[in-house]
Amino acid sequence: MGIAISKAQDGHRLKRHKLRIPTPGGRMETVIDDPGASPDDPDRKGLMLIAHPHPLQGGSMDNKVVHTLARMATDHGYVAVRPNFRGVGMSEGEFDHGKGETEDMLAIIDFVSKNYPGLPWRLAGFSFGGYVQHRVAKNIPTDCLILVAPAVNLYIFDEPSTATHIIHGDKDEVVPIEEAQAWANSHHVPLTVIHGCDHFFHGKLAELKRTATNLCPW
Numbered sequence: 001m002g003i004a005i006s007k008a009q010d011g012h013r014l015k016r017h018k019l020r021i022p023t024p025g026g027r028m029e030t031v032i033d034d035p036g037a038s039p040d041d042p043d044r045k046g047l048m049l050i051a052h053p054h055p056l057q058g059g060s061m062d063n064k065v066v067h068t069l070a071r072m073a074t075d076h077g078y079v080a081v082r083p084n085f086r087g088v089g090m091s092e093g094e095f096d097h098g099k100g101e102t103e104d105m106l107a108i109i110d111f112v113s114k115n116y117p118g119l120p121w122r123l124a125g126f127s128f129g130g131y132v133q134h135r136v137a138k139n140i141p142t143d144c145l146i147l148v149a150p151a152v153n154l155y156i157f158d159e160p161s162t163a164t165h166i167i168h169g170d171k172d173e174v175v176p177i178e179e180a181q182a183w184a185n186s187h188h189v190p191l192t193v194i195h196g197c198d199h200f201f202h203g204k205l206a207e208l209k210r211t212a213t214n215l216c217p218w
Helices: 064-075 099-115 128-136 177-186 205-213
Strands: 002-007 013-023 026-034 046-051 078-083 121-126 142-148 164-169 191-194
Touching: 013 099, 026 064, 026 099, 046 064, 046 099, 046 128, 064 078, 064 121, 064 142, 064 205, 078 099, 099 128, 121 128, 128 142, 142 205, 164 177, 164 205, 177 191, 191 205
Parallel strands: 046 078, 046 121, 121 142, 142 164, 164 191
Antiparallel strands: 002 013, 013 026, 026 078
């Protein structure tokens, strides 16, 4: 496990682990930011897996929305886990339309859980990553699933986890707010609108972070 130390803006020091985790699709490049001061730090509350946008359209673990959600997690004592999907960065494999990506995320959860036994998982995903996390949530217990601008108009989202929350911009040019709201209403999923916000949350990251923070019980 390669380890580097990074410093957050507030001076809090994070342990950063850079891994290539074995999954059904090959080895997936994964960055883990750990706010714990020691392996058994009681202030470490849980883990959050964050999934990035479409891998064939420039999505990666370095996406600014993904970074924002990771920082939210570590600010609240959660270990942030950011994988690259198949074929992105140093991750092996090829795009599999969400099916294989779901299997890979579950394998990453299993691998990481062995290093942090007993800690609960929360999930977050942006756009295509929201579709993947919607599927992942059917396979693991979680009390918070945050879908940021989920691509409900591009993929089939079936019955969601009861822990699901949606954050969406009213100026989203990729996933129109009307389609996101219609899906949310039909499945009784709470949706929070960020006004004046496009699909990529340009100029709205601070508001996104505040909104997402309020959705999970920390």
